[in-house]
Amino acid sequence: MKNNIKVQRAIHDMTQADLAEKIGVSRQTINAMEKNKYVPSTLLALKIAKLFKIPVEDIFILENSD
C-alpha cells in the first residue's frame, strides 16, 4: 500500500506538523506514514481524507503485494 499524503500536503501547503496537529496525531506518525513505515488506522485515513476533501482511495492505494 502506498499513499499520496506528501503530495496532498504540498497542494494544501501544510507541513507534517500542521497535518499532525489538524488530525490529532504526532508529527512522527505523519512522517512514518509518508515513508511507508507502517499502515495507519482507518480512523486516521478517514480524517486525512476528510481534511483534504478527497476519497480515502485517492490517498491510500492498494498494491498487488497487499
Next chain:
Amino acid sequence: MKNNIKVQRAIHDMTQADLAEKIGVSRQTINAMEKNKYVPSTLLALKIAKLFKIPVEDIFILENSD
C-alpha cells in the same frame, strides 16, 4: 466510528467466515469489527471496500466523537 459491514455482508450473502477468508483475516477479526471492538487498519478497510465495490467512506463512517 461505525461501520456497515454486517449490512454489506447481508447484501452479498456472505458469512463472517466468508468475508474473513476473502480478505485474509480471521473470522474473529470480522466479528470484532462488526461489534465495534476495534478500529481496523486502512489495509483492511481498502480490501473490504474493494470487495464490496463501494467507497471506504460508505462502509466506515466518522462520528462526532472521533
Next chain:
DNA sequence: ATTAAAAGTAAAACAAGTTTTACATATAGA
C-alpha cells in the same frame, strides 16, 4: 555562511490490532 524551519531518524514505552484456540449461544432446517 548562518539561521530557522522542516523533514528524517531512532529507541523505548505504551496502546491497539490480529491470531489462535476454545467454548457458548443462537438460528434455521430436517
Next chain:
DNA sequence: TCTATATGTAAAACTTGTTTTACTTTTAAT
C-alpha cells in the same frame, strides 16, 4: 427435537501502530 451452521465471546500471545524525547540532516531564505 436434533443437528449443522453462523455468530458471539474471551484470554493469551503476538504483531503492529502511535507517542515521546531527542538528535541529525535538509532546505530555503537572509
